[in-house]
Amino acid sequence: MAFDxxxxxxxxxxxxxxxxxxxxxxxxxxxxxxxxxxxxxxxGLAAYCLMLGDDALIMSHRLQQxxxxxxxxxxxxxLANIGLDLLGQARLLLARAGEAEGAGRDEDDLAYRRDPxxxxxxxxxxxxxxxxxxxxxxxxxxxxxxxxxxxxxAGSRDPxxxxxxxKGVKELTYHRDYAARWTVRxxxxxxxxxxxxxxxxxxxxxxxxxxxxxxxxxxSLAAAxxxxxxxxxRAEFDTVLxxxxxxxxxxxxxxxxATAVGSPAATPGSPAATAGSPAAAAGSPETAASGRDGEHTxxxxxxxxxxxxxxxxxxxxxx
Amino acid sequence: xxxxxxxxxxxxPELPMxxxxxxxxxxxxxxxGDGVTVxxxxxxxxxxxxxxxxxxxxGALRTAGFGRVEVRTVLAPAWTTDWISETGRRKLAEAGIAxxxxxxxxxxxxxxxxxxxxxxxxxxPRCGSGQTEAxxxxxxxxxxxxxxxxxxxxxxxxxxxx
Numbered sequence: 001m002a003f004d005x006x007x008x009x010x011x012x013x014x015x016x017x018x019x020x021x022x023x024x025x026x027x028x029x030x031x032x033x034x035x036x037x038x039x040x041x042x043x044g045l046a047a048y049c050l051m052l053g054d055d056a057l058i059m060s061h062r063l064q065q066x067x068x069x070x071x072x073x074x075x076x077x078x079l080a081n082i083g084l085d086l087l088g089q090a091r092l093l094l095a096r097a098g099e100a101e102g103a104g105r106d107e108d109d110l111a112y113r114r115d116p117x118x119x120x121x122x123x124x125x126x127x128x129x130x131x132x133x134x135x136x137x138x139x140x141x142x143x144x145x146x147x148x149x150x151x152x153x154a155g156s157r158d159p160x161x162x163x164x165x166x167k168g169v170k171e172l173t174y175h176r177d178y179a180a181r182w183t184v185r186x187x188x189x190x191x192x193x194x195x196x197x198x199x200x201x202x203x204x205x206x207x208x209x210x211x212x213x214x215x216x217x218x219x220s221l222a223a224a225x226x227x228x229x230x231x232x233x234r235a236e237f238d239t240v241l242x243x244x245x246x247x248x249x250x251x252x253x254x255x256x257x258a259t260a261v262g263s264p265a266a267t268p269g270s271p272a273a274t275a276g277s278p279a280a281a282a283g284s285p286e287t288a289a290s291g292r293d294g295e296h297t298x299x300x301x302x303x304x305x306x307x308x309x310x311x312x313x314x315x316x317x318x319x
Numbered sequence: 320x321x322x323x324x325x326x327x328x329x330x331x332p333e334l335p336m337x338x339x340x341x342x343x344x345x346x347x348x349x350x351x352g353d354g355v356t357v358x359x360x361x362x363x364x365x366x367x368x369x370x371x372x373x374x375x376x377x378g379a380l381r382t383a384g385f386g387r388v389e390v391r392t393v394l395a396p397a398w399t400t401d402w403i404s405e406t407g408r409r410k411l412a413e414a415g416i417a418x419x420x421x422x423x424x425x426x427x428x429x430x431x432x433x434x435x436x437x438x439x440x441x442x443x444p445r446c447g448s449g450q451t452e453a454x455x456x457x458x459x460x461x462x463x464x465x466x467x468x469x470x471x472x473x474x475x476x477x478x479x480x481x
Contacts, residue, residue: 028369028392029392074465077455077457077459078455078456078457081457081460081461084365084367084461085364085365085461086365087365088361088363088364088365089364089365091364091365092364092394147430148429151430159395160394162395163394163395163397164364164394166397167361167364167394167395168364169430170397170481171363171364173430174456176430177432178456180434181434184434239429240432243432243434244434
């Protein structure tokens, strides 16, 4: 392979591999023995794979947006690599969703040709980051939750989900460590970094309540031994967050716990809902609807416009 | 030449000093009546080299005269750096990349959080000193980190244990 021409080198294969978006790539599940465990609702499995795949796809896109904006080159590499891992997880899960659905849609159809209301990611994944501290807080929450989820999903009755999850656990372990270390570095850093990291955590925790609200599909598939009921992840999530935040000297609120995060007690305007309290926005509309039902914030439209623009303008395009 | 020997010559697109077999990416090469089936596994979920790896293996086999070639992927069991052979580790070290140590063993219970970098036994691939420190957890690819030797002061890459 000649490297004089970087673009030429990318396409220097004797097959039809094309390095355009989407369409040139081989199905990531190509050659993976496909099958479905007995008695599993295929439509439900497809919907569930879409949920977990969309979480990874949308968060991956948000991470990619940090490339050229990260505080240090090393962190740019880290964020790009974490985004790439999540994109890989998304590809596998979307391909599996397409297989389970059985309507002939592949990963590209699902990534590039769905409208916002058809996406099933949690809303926290699409949230825009006000600063690097917000990104780190969001990454900490999402990876802590996803790692706990995938660790359990590795025992799924669906062999494909189990394999994707087992592989993902290894990656999410260092994703979470990365976010946790930055939380500590900023939280236990200067007065300014402490203030901004604390503010970011306080803003990101309330909408995190959505992560633990089980959707009907998750519940029925969990009963069938295929999925994980997200409500069961709270104890582990609480323990990990408490360890990170304590080390980071971040005191979000006395008696913080995920139970308090989702508590309906803190209605807007109540004394508990004052700024800085993690429960402040718990009753806000942002957590009332779920991304799992296709109810998204305005932010998703912007992400999809950027991500899907080329694929929609030039269907099947390659170069 | 038998198919396994042909596949054994195919190198990794990102680490051309080692072969796919030495990295543990090739899981099985099976010859049957009318062709060859090669089974590979990705190192990381998002490994962008999988397409190119598939094409390289199929291309090498076709060039060697094998007609029907199928390259299959398996996801389980998940790839681990423990599968890198001794030869592979030696070649990595010779190319200035410190090979991985033993992959971390998983205890029962939740995945432990690692807030501080673990004490490392990574040796400098140039001077052999064990006094090295991490510079960045991610290098050019997800599988490598950047380190520095405190004895000879040279920076180097280390393939992370996974």
